[in-house]
Amino acid sequence: MENSGKEKRMLLDVHEKPFLIPGLLLSFQHVFAMFGATILVPLVLGLPVSTALLASGVGTLLYMVVTQFKVPVYLGSSFAYITAMSFAIDQMGGSIDAAQTGIMLVGLVYIVVAFIIHKIGSGWINKLFPPIVIGPMIVVIGLGLSATAVQNAGFVAGGDWRQILTAVVTFSVAVFVTFKGKGFAKVIPFLIAIIVGYIVAILLGIVDLTPVQEASWFALPDIRLPFGNSPDRYNFYFGAEALAIIPIAFVTIAEHMGDVMVLGEITGHDYIKKPGLDRTLAGDGIASLFSAFIGGPANTTYGENTGVIGMTKVASISVIRNAAIIAIIISFLGKFTALISTIPQSVLGGMSILLYGVIASNGLKVLISNRTDFNQSRNLIIASAMLVIGLGGAVLEVGSALVISGTALSAVVGIILNLVLPAEEN
Secondary structure (H helix, E strand, O other): OOOOOOHHHHHHOOOOOOOOOHHHHHHHHHHHHHHHHHHHHHHOOOOOOOOOOOOHHHHHHHHHOOOOOOEEEEEEEOOOOOOHHHHHHHHHOOOOOOHHHHHHHHHHHHHHHHHHHHOOOHHHHHHHHHHHHHEEEEEEEHHHHHHHHHHOOOOOOOOHHHHHHHHHHHHHHHHHHHHHHHHHHHHHHHHHHHHHHHHHHHHHOOOOOHHHHHOOOOOOOOOOOOOOOOOOOOOOOOOOHHOOOOHHHHHHHHHHHHHHHHHHHOOOOHHHHHHHHHHHHHHHHHHHHHHHHOOOOOOOOOOOOOHHHHHHHHHHHHHHHHHHHHHHHOOOOOOHHHHOOOOOHHHHHHHHHHHHHHHHHHHOOOHHHHOOOOOOOOHHHHHHHHHHHHHOOOOOEEEOOOOEEEHHHHHHHHHHHHHHOOOOOO
């Protein structure tokens, strides 16, 4: 998978830097891509949005340090732990003690697994994840989010025509700029599409600017720490409510490997080997540990930003780094945070239809480039089972707190079938 000198997939590779102004615009594009999902998780859990933004930016920088600035990944709030964290908060009568402690323990699990991989190596990855497993997994990662994109775009029964129109305009502008854009405009199709879509949304009257008027210009992020005299502080808690969150780490570790493979396929680098799965896992774990420590949700690698890299063909680590710095700055700017939060879901939905599709298409690319033979019953069965389970909403409940579904369950099924089904002669 490693990129060769004969073929350069990216306009800007990992260690190449754009000029200042174009680079900043590219970075803002990544901020817009991650913003909606990153703030949605704390809103659902009742955690401060500003803290999630701060944790997202700092977590991404920590990830870069651990991975030696070799992996262009952006980290944002994880959806995988919403159910378990909500359960822990409810069981504790509204206290976040168990939820935050549980996520910190999850971060430690990532670090321990990374250490084990560092000692015994990651050669087993190729055996567990051959192309027939990787390809469908990437498709599931992309299309698994498709329902959210379609719903946000307003393409539902009784949908508001204004939302649908806004989504269509956003999508159309992104496609038009991708095909017809000249110069630097061709590299920032999503940023241009979001701006145009937002203007259309304002003209159609579906943007509420009241939060911007009420917000202050500067405000410290609402950080909650497990010490001090602040009324918002929490306490370390190692009871059953916190420990029940830990098993989900093994589900998200599988998703982490899938995300790293997606990015590797897009950029032409094998990140599993260099800088190594041990470093990418450790970086992800440390980022979640930090986020939980300051009162934020768990962090995870973001498919939205991977999609941006796939469309723009800009994998510059400096672009992602600056996006993280911008996120940190925004967490202190009350009015700007409020302004971005007023972007309608229909605008993000129109953009996401394209972004998630790009991710899924890379899964097909894996199968095609490796000439996967679907005349073999073995391959047909593995891919079919993974796609149906991953996209069909299959859920496997293990106990009261651990729920395996979507990408993780699909990956588990694919791995098992790949190991037990006999190989066939060509």
